[in-house]
Amino acid sequence: MNIDRLKKSFETKEDSPVKMVDLVYEKIERDQLNDFITLSKNIAYEQAYLSEKRYEKGETLSDLDGIPFSLKDNFAVKGLRMTCGSKILSDFVSPYDSTVYKRLKKAGAILIGKNNLDEFAMGSSNETSYFGVVKNPCEKDFVPGGSSGGSAASVASDHSSFSIGSDTGGSVRQPASFCGVVGFKPTYGKISRYGLVAFSSSLDTVGILTKNVSDCKKVFNVIRGVDEHDSTVDDFKCEKRDLKKICYVKQIPHADPKVTELYEQVCSKLETMGFLVEPVTLDFIDLSMAAYKIQTMCEASSNLARYDGIKYGLQKVSGQDLFDVYSKVRGEGFGKEVKRRIMTGTYLLMYENGKYYSLSFKLRDYISNSVDRIFEKYDMMVLPTSLSLPFKIGERVDDPVRMHLSDSLTAFANLANVPAININCGYYQKLPIGIQFVVKRNDDDNLLEWAQIIEQEIKKNG
């Protein structure tokens, strides 16, 4: 359901937004991937009829008019349930719209529903969701990755043309890799986070999942830019440049040989395309994991403090005292992964006056400086998105260490705040393998240009 083609079919009356929505809901029903927590049929049909009228009059609002999309269920839409994949918010209805949704609605896009996700975006396999695991559309016994697992699965299986996810340490790129779609994490501060439920505020970015890079560009241009509700957003853009020098990493510890094999093929292909491709070493991968854990857990412990069962969400009517009520609501409402992260974060902030949290900023400085040095020399970095192929559902539950490894090649981009995009570059049997392209801060538009060129080359050769 590539956006261009869909739009053309609406323009030629070959297809219509309403018929499209019918088809999409039928397919969601048929596929049973559990990639949606809430379907927004009322909104979708209303928007589809309005869009249809606009196509009749030839007065479409944007490139995205009539295009079906979905939102990870940690984005707010007024009047719709927003669960964050958690029991504690399982019946929460948002009283307001996220900025991203507002902009997409204004552009005429059609909201199909809210995608399943790891609880509060904490996880890499979509297995921590209170609403159950999402099946990988490529191979149904396998996980779709996470935390934007529902988003990736829905785009891969044509349940939506694009989905908006959130990427804190790889949560858009890794599931995109596992489901064989494009997953883009822009520079922090390019897209407003207002209405995205915070996990780790200093690392959270709004990400985009699409079928191809060209679609990704279109969506990005609709939702990017300064917002009166988010003080961390800017309109800064880099100058247009040609891609010349690319770096890659020779030795990647713990990587699945099938991943390494494809990675090497992609690097050779880049060379044959005429780019200068040279090896570099990354000394900060271990460090980035430590910094990532400290920052996300500390910030999460604070961001998730508001879920106390008093104003909204899971509520208890009584307790021995107020604090007993809090503990019961939170003990019951949060899943294990979330509870563990909150507690670890609380401990990290308490421990020696929050020494580790301050230290994690130093680590970010270190990583950021190392990454900047690489981009002084190279225009782009190529890396596997994930060390492993998609794994079987249930295989890694209760193995937090191995689970955390799945973030190890993606988190540094959030810590150094540089943009990165996953592109599917091949398969092992039915399982997709994605490669990640990373560029310097604010170079988002160049990244998308370059990724499109590479994507076309890879598709050409099959």
Next chain:
Amino acid sequence: MDEYIVNIGVETHIQIKTRSKIFCRCSTEFTDEPNKNVCPVCMGMPGVMPTLNFDVVPLAVKTALALNCEINRVSGFARKNYFYPDLPKGYQITQHEFPLAVSGTMKLKSGKVIRIRRLHLEEDTGKMIHDQDENSLLDFNRAGVPLIEIVTEPDFNSEKEVVEYLESLQRIVRYLGVSTANMEFGELRGEPNISLRRRDDKNLGVKTEIKNLNSFKSIEKGILLEIERQKNILLKGENVISVTMLFDEKKQELKPMRKKENISEYRYFPEPDLPDLLLSDEFIENIKKDMVELPNEKFERIQKIYCLSSEEAEIIVSDKDFADFFEKSVKGIKNVGRITKFFIREIPSILKEKKIGVKNLNFDHNHLNKLFKMIDEEKINLNYAQDILKKMSLTGEDPDNIIKSEGENISLSENEIEKMVNEVLDENQKEVQRYKNGEEKLFGFFVGQCMKKAKNRADPKIINEILKKCLHDRR
């Protein structure tokens, strides 16, 4: 109390008078309807982010400058993490490591200088109240109202000093237009922390904090009670434990806060959703230029140029509008000393009776200035002026009109007075006879009768003299 020295530090929260809240666009206006001025941001809904209302900044900077603070060109926001039902997000956005201003001072009347450690911005919490059915009810109208917090060093040694400090602070923020600072509405909240130490001990003792003090009286009482309580503990040879005490206004007593509500661990960290606040030198210079005269400066100037006693000056500067009104009304008056008493007694009593401020009087400074000129030029006496003032406050009429409409001369000449005195004596022949027979205390009676007849148009001193003369003539 000789054995122990008391050290008190004060944390003061003052609501800044802006129209909308500090991190969202909700109104700050007071309302009886619960949860009326709320939005997803100040209710702490999932996914919201704060954005700063810039208008709080110049107001806070003004206050900091008035307290001789150093303004930090870069200050930052932080999260203070704790659980309480009136705290919608589970943390309060405040300033911690990098406050807006530091290192200020305030001079007390005694000349003693209180050091101010810091001044920073933060958001207010919601309100929790209790109904008859013993339900606890939450209202978030106040959540997100801008506050400045001012923290002093433990430099106070008595409850009197603390009250003086808070009164001055109240006056300063009112002068600056930063806050209405009414304690009974919680617009100014002082929280003293108190510790006792032996005279020979250089280190401060364990401190306790008092909350819920809603008036200057309560502050005084609360501190006295806590000093007494700590002293008793120390005299028994026991140790004071660091707790927060709550003042019960009705029972006039202190009780410790419940243990679980006593939070010591706030896990502060920088607010990731708000970049630092950068202030330029130019911005601060412009605020300095626009600063109004502060109460203590006004006090000294007014006392000097109008030759007032310090008590008089104190009363006049207690309120900025009142002081301005005073200065405008006495413009061009030569003998200000003579009419100052109007500002010490008459006008304050009118204001008190009507429960209004000078701006709501139904006469203005021009009217008053006319009246004072008549006194200055001795066209009317003070008693008559008081009468006219009363009428002005009732009708709002120009003093000239009041005098004209009464159809009376401004004041009686000595001849007229003598004529009048003789009339009085003629009307009271019997009494004159008794006076002549030595009943001298009747003199006062004659004075009274004359005054009545003169309707305040004659100076009692002159009446006295003429009356004496006339009585003498009749002997």
Next chain:
Amino acid sequence: MDKKLLEELARHSFIELEEEEKIKFLDQINNIFFDIERILKEVNLKDITDGDYYKKYLTLFNHDEPEKEFTTEDLLMNSKNVKNNYIILPKIIKEKE
């Protein structure tokens, strides 16, 4: 970290834990800490200049003009216990302390 500290942490975080969770969490949190400390030992963080990854200064400000976009109803629709537009706190069954 031992079980006692874990329990204190649970109290600070206001999370009630089951016994089985306590045992598992203790192990996992200790591992995370061990990991972090191991990694930090290997790195020299002296002479690191400030990174450029964050936005330094505020440029977006609100105007001091009230704006009403939401009704009380909007904001209380998720509260189960509301009386006269107040949110009622859960009943306290008995005071422990």
